Amino acid sequence: MRIQSFEKDLNVPKGTNLLSALASAGIHLRNECGGVGRCGKCRVLCADGLTPPNESEMKIIGAKNIQKGVRLACQSKVLKSTEVHIPQTSMERRIKILVEGSLKELKLNPSVKKKEIRISSQSLKRDLSWEAIRSQMGSKNRLESYPTLHFLKQLSENGNIKEGRLSCILMSQRCLDMEKGAGTGYHLYGMAFDIGTTTIVGYLHDLTSGNQLSLSAIMNPQTKFGGDVVSRILHATSAPNGLRELQDAVIGALNEIIQEVSKKTGILNKQIYEICAVGNTTMHHLLLGLCPSNLTHFPYTPTIREAFSFPAKEIGVSIHPDGQFYLLPLISGFMGSDTVGVVLSTGLHKSKHVNLAIDIGTNGEIVLGNCDRMVAASCAAGPAFEGGQIQYGMPGTSGAIDGMAIDSRGQIRIHTIDGLPPLGICGSGLVDAISEMIRERMINQDGRLLNKEEIGNRNLASRMIRTDSQEAFLLYQEKGNRNQGQNILITQKDVRQLQLAKSAIWAGIQILAGTIGIPLMEINEVFLAGAFGNYVKPESAIHIGLLPYFKKTKITPVGNAAGSGAKMALLSLKKREEANRIAQKIEYIELAKHSDFQNEYIKGMAFPLLKRDGSHSL
Ligand code: FES
Known part of the structure; x- marks a missing residue:
C-alpha cells in the first residue's frame, strides 16, 4: 500500500484495518x-483496494463523497495493493495544551522532607545502624520514625560512615532514603499531574524550594479507545481486557512525561518522591484500575471518594522505589478532583464574596459559592466547545480558526493558531464566529441561519450557501492546492450543536444561582478555567448567551486551574487538608433531576437580544 502524502510504502496482511495499519507505521490519524x-x-482518499463502504461510512460520509473516494480509515480493511492519500485535516495534531495556571503564594510544607543528622564516631561509639540514626533525630522523629527496606539497604551499603553528616529523606515518619553529606547536595522532587480526558499535563517541582523546574504535556492515549468518558467506561466494562488497556495507556503516558522532564532537567526518576494528581472521576478510576461500572448507574457512587495515597510502584509509575502517589479527593461520580483543584487554586472556598468558577473541557463543571456555602454541577455540554460534532470542528491545534471578526464592509477576518492556513474551527473560533453572525443579523434569536435573500449585507449574503439540505455560511474559501486549505463552513447543524452546548452551561449557572439564592448580578468574580475558558473572548461568550450578562463582575481566565490545584497539594500538606474540606463541603446538584432544568435548558437555547448597554434579554 502506498501512502502518498508520506511517500511511504506499507506491507500489511490482507484484511488489516486501515487505521491500525497507518498507526503501525507511525501515521496517527484523528x-x-x-x-x-x-x-x-479519520477520512482518507482511496479509490479502490479496500472493503466496500459499510453503513457507518454511508451515513457519515455520504454517497457523493464515497464516489469521490473518501473513506473512513477506521471502517476500512485493506484487500489489495492501493494508494492512500491522507488530508491534513485527518492527521492527529499536537494540541495546544493549556499548561499554565496561577499558583498563588503558599507556604511550602510538602509531605517529603529532608532531615539532616550529624554523625560523630565519639557520639556513636559503634557502627552506623538504624537505631543509631534514630537516636540522632529530634524527639518526635526519634519515637515514631521507621525505615523502609530500601533505606536499610542504602544504610547497609554506607554503614562504614563514622563522621560527618547524613541526610535522611522522610515522608511522614517513614525514612525513605539517605545520602552522605548535607545542605543543598540532596534534592527532593515531586510531580503534579492533571489527568484530563483529552490531555495529560505533568509538572516537576523542587520540593525544597517549591520552584517549578519543568513540565510536559501529551494527549491522553486513552483517546484511541474513545474521545469521552462514556465510551471509555464502555470499553473498560465490555471489551475483554478493556480496563487493563485503559490503565496501561494512562500509566504509560505518566511514565512518558516523567521521562521527558527527567531528560530535560537531568533529574533522576528515583529523586522524585511523590506525585499528586487530579482528574475527573472516570480518569481516577481508570488510573487505579478500578472498574468504573458504578459510575454508569444510580446512585453513581465512586469506589472511593476520599483522598487516596498509595505506593507509586503498585501501579507501575516509575519514581523512587518507595515514592507515593497521592490522588486528591473526588466530589461525586460526575465531579472529580480536577474541580477540587480549580476551587483550591482560585481560592473560591475562602472568599467572603460569591464567585463562580467554570471549567469547560469535554464536560462543563461549574462551582458557585463562597466560604460559607458552595454548590456545583456538571453540565453535559458535549464536545462542541472542543470542536467535536461540528462539521469542520477540530481541537485547538495548529491551523484551527480560533478567532473571527466581521468588519463594517462585511469582510471576514480570521485568526488561526500558529498563523497556519485554516484547517478547521475550534471552540473559541466557533463562539466568536456565531457571536459576529448574530451581530450581523445572519442568525436569528432561535438560532436559524438566514438565507441569502434575508441578509442585508451583500458581501455576507454571498457567503450563504445551501449544502446537504441546510443553510451554511462559507467562513473560509479554499485557496491553492487541497493540502494548503479547504472550504470551511459553519452549517445550521453546527449552530444547533453550539446552542445545545451553551444552554447546558447556561442552565447550570441559573440553577446553581437559584439554589444559593443569589441574583447573577451579585456574583463578584467569574473564573474561566481550562483551555476553552482561557482562549474564548468573554464578550463573545456573553453575546451568544453562554455566560449571563454581568454588569460589573470581573471575568478572569485562570488557565489550567485544576493543574495548579494539584501543584498546591504537592507543595503543601495544609492545602491537602483544604482540598479534603472542599470535597466534603461542595453540594453537588444533579441538574437532570432538578425541577427547573428543562425550563432553563430550553430558555438557554435561544440567542439573546442585545440591548444598547450591552446587557441581554435571556
Ligand atoms: S470515524 Fe473513524 S475514528 Fe471516528
Whole structure:
C-alpha cells in the first residue's frame, strides 16, 4: 500500500484495518470516537483496494463523497495493493495544551522532607545502624520514625560512615532514603499531574524550594479507545481486557512525561518522591484500575471518594522505589478532583464574596459559592466547545480558526493558531464566529441561519450557501492546492450543536444561582478555567448567551486551574487538608433531576437580544 502524502510504502496482511495499519507505521490519524465510525475524523482518499463502504461510512460520509473516494480509515480493511492519500485535516495534531495556571503564594510544607543528622564516631561509639540514626533525630522523629527496606539497604551499603553528616529523606515518619553529606547536595522532587480526558499535563517541582523546574504535556492515549468518558467506561466494562488497556495507556503516558522532564532537567526518576494528581472521576478510576461500572448507574457512587495515597510502584509509575502517589479527593461520580483543584487554586472556598468558577473541557463543571456555602454541577455540554460534532470542528491545534471578526464592509477576518492556513474551527473560533453572525443579523434569536435573500449585507449574503439540505455560511474559501486549505463552513447543524452546548452551561449557572439564592448580578468574580475558558473572548461568550450578562463582575481566565490545584497539594500538606474540606463541603446538584432544568435548558437555547448597554434579554 502506498501512502502518498508520506511517500511511504506499507506491507500489511490482507484484511488489516486501515487505521491500525497507518498507526503501525507511525501515521496517527484523528480518532475522536475511538475508531467506531462515529466521528468522521479519520477520512482518507482511496479509490479502490479496500472493503466496500459499510453503513457507518454511508451515513457519515455520504454517497457523493464515497464516489469521490473518501473513506473512513477506521471502517476500512485493506484487500489489495492501493494508494492512500491522507488530508491534513485527518492527521492527529499536537494540541495546544493549556499548561499554565496561577499558583498563588503558599507556604511550602510538602509531605517529603529532608532531615539532616550529624554523625560523630565519639557520639556513636559503634557502627552506623538504624537505631543509631534514630537516636540522632529530634524527639518526635526519634519515637515514631521507621525505615523502609530500601533505606536499610542504602544504610547497609554506607554503614562504614563514622563522621560527618547524613541526610535522611522522610515522608511522614517513614525514612525513605539517605545520602552522605548535607545542605543543598540532596534534592527532593515531586510531580503534579492533571489527568484530563483529552490531555495529560505533568509538572516537576523542587520540593525544597517549591520552584517549578519543568513540565510536559501529551494527549491522553486513552483517546484511541474513545474521545469521552462514556465510551471509555464502555470499553473498560465490555471489551475483554478493556480496563487493563485503559490503565496501561494512562500509566504509560505518566511514565512518558516523567521521562521527558527527567531528560530535560537531568533529574533522576528515583529523586522524585511523590506525585499528586487530579482528574475527573472516570480518569481516577481508570488510573487505579478500578472498574468504573458504578459510575454508569444510580446512585453513581465512586469506589472511593476520599483522598487516596498509595505506593507509586503498585501501579507501575516509575519514581523512587518507595515514592507515593497521592490522588486528591473526588466530589461525586460526575465531579472529580480536577474541580477540587480549580476551587483550591482560585481560592473560591475562602472568599467572603460569591464567585463562580467554570471549567469547560469535554464536560462543563461549574462551582458557585463562597466560604460559607458552595454548590456545583456538571453540565453535559458535549464536545462542541472542543470542536467535536461540528462539521469542520477540530481541537485547538495548529491551523484551527480560533478567532473571527466581521468588519463594517462585511469582510471576514480570521485568526488561526500558529498563523497556519485554516484547517478547521475550534471552540473559541466557533463562539466568536456565531457571536459576529448574530451581530450581523445572519442568525436569528432561535438560532436559524438566514438565507441569502434575508441578509442585508451583500458581501455576507454571498457567503450563504445551501449544502446537504441546510443553510451554511462559507467562513473560509479554499485557496491553492487541497493540502494548503479547504472550504470551511459553519452549517445550521453546527449552530444547533453550539446552542445545545451553551444552554447546558447556561442552565447550570441559573440553577446553581437559584439554589444559593443569589441574583447573577451579585456574583463578584467569574473564573474561566481550562483551555476553552482561557482562549474564548468573554464578550463573545456573553453575546451568544453562554455566560449571563454581568454588569460589573470581573471575568478572569485562570488557565489550567485544576493543574495548579494539584501543584498546591504537592507543595503543601495544609492545602491537602483544604482540598479534603472542599470535597466534603461542595453540594453537588444533579441538574437532570432538578425541577427547573428543562425550563432553563430550553430558555438557554435561544440567542439573546442585545440591548444598547450591552446587557441581554435571556
Ligand atoms: S470515524 Fe473513524 S475514528 Fe471516528
